[in-house]
């Protein structure tokens with residue numbers, strides 16, 4: 103473990119080096135990017151590749167937000183079924199969005215390959231597992247739809263899914279061969295390395311405190327100097343602060359947590375032998391995966407209550423491992439962490455132009471590895487002349503998530519109650 107208080111297991115275990123660089127004095131560039139997660143860094147990489155000057159300012163560290171804390175499931179498209187996406191976005195944008203985002207894992211794994219990003223990448227798919235009979239029907243619908251679209255998915259019956267995961271707890275599974283897993287902090291740091299290699303500048307520990315229009319462009323104020331740029335991209339997502347009035351109100355912030363065991367030995371070799379990551383169909387989602395050192399990770403919606411060593415979340419995790427894999431006996435846990443997710447009312451992400459030349463992509467609803475990477479590329483295209491009509495998602499007027507603050511509190515209470523109930 104490299105740090106006294108790592109943000110997550112991934113922060114402690116990523117092989118890619120962290121990059122820290124303060125900013126001193128004023129900077130002038132083409133694109134100022136706020137936020138050093140997948141969105142901000144992919145925007146920087148793709149802008150730099152297209153010959154634009156790009157300066158990232160990150161308030162904390164690379165991957166401080168969701169990007170360094172997530173489960174690492176590189177899933178295709180959204181967790182909404184393709185039909186729901188088509189119904190919400192219509193005949194033009196619906197199929198286009200499903201097509202572009204269905205290829206999201208390919209884009210991510212191509213970048214990993216091209217830049218030799220060391221992030222424990224596996225490309226053996228992910229499994230959407232049915233938590234009960236209602237989940238089986240949902241997966242059958244999804245499988246039929248993806249197959250109609252020509253995508254490589256397999257519907258797994260109860261025996262198949264038991265063999266793939268190593269437990270009979272799930273009723274069926276949808277194996278998506280496009281998908282895979284990564285160490286997300288490793289990927290995020292690798293994106294930062296790639297962006298710098300392409301010519302982008304990154305400053306860490308530098309919070310953007312104000313955005314002002316100046317001439318035909320913008321001035322981004324920080325305590326360590328300002329960035330003057332033609333365009334600004336906000337990649338702040340669920341970690342958005344008060345920088346742009348009202349932006350925090352376009353999503354409901356919810357939490358998701360993970361608890362990781364110590365590395366397990368050969369006694370766990372039968373668990374996920376193909377190393378697929380698993381997420382389930384439950385309303386309060388549950389996930390399980392292994393990392394490259396054979397730790398088992400389990401997680402769900404909510405915050406860590408206590409720590410990996412003691413408290414509610416540890417009890418919850420021990421109960422889940424015992425429920426799924428009783429043959430392991432008691433196991434030790436060594437990391438527990440949580441992060442924020444930006445949920446939108448219709449579970450679709452947004453691209454907003456908040457003011458002339460000031461863009462954000464936001465509201466990924468817990469699907470950010472592919473989404474952030476793709477939106478970064480799309481925003482770079484937009485800033486270099488892509489016709490707006492050709493975007494995978496329309497730029498819409500800013501809309502607030504009604505009752506977000508109250509809903510966030512209600513969800514949090516429900517998630518904690520769920521942890522208590524499932525610890526018994």
Ligand SMILES: Cc1cc2nc3c(=O)[nH]c(=O)nc-3n(C[C@H](O)[C@H](O)[C@H](O)COP(=O)(O)OP(=O)(O)OC[C@H]3O[C@@H](n4cnc5c(N)ncnc54)[C@H](O)[C@@H]3O)c2cc1C
Nearest residue numbers: 137139140141161167168169172173174175310441470471
């Ligand atoms: C526990 C958890 C599990 C998840 N699991 C998955 C998964 O398995 N697969 C998947 O695809 N997605 C998953 N997600 C979602 C995914 O992590 C996010 O959608 C994604 O990381 C968002 O990336 P981003 O770059 O847009 O924002 P973030 O990574 O959140 O980055 C925003 C950054 O902006 C910075 N910032 C904010 N305000 C300022 C300011 N004023 N000045 C400077 N910097 C600022 C923050 O410090 C932060 O680093 C999960 C999320 C969580 C929390």
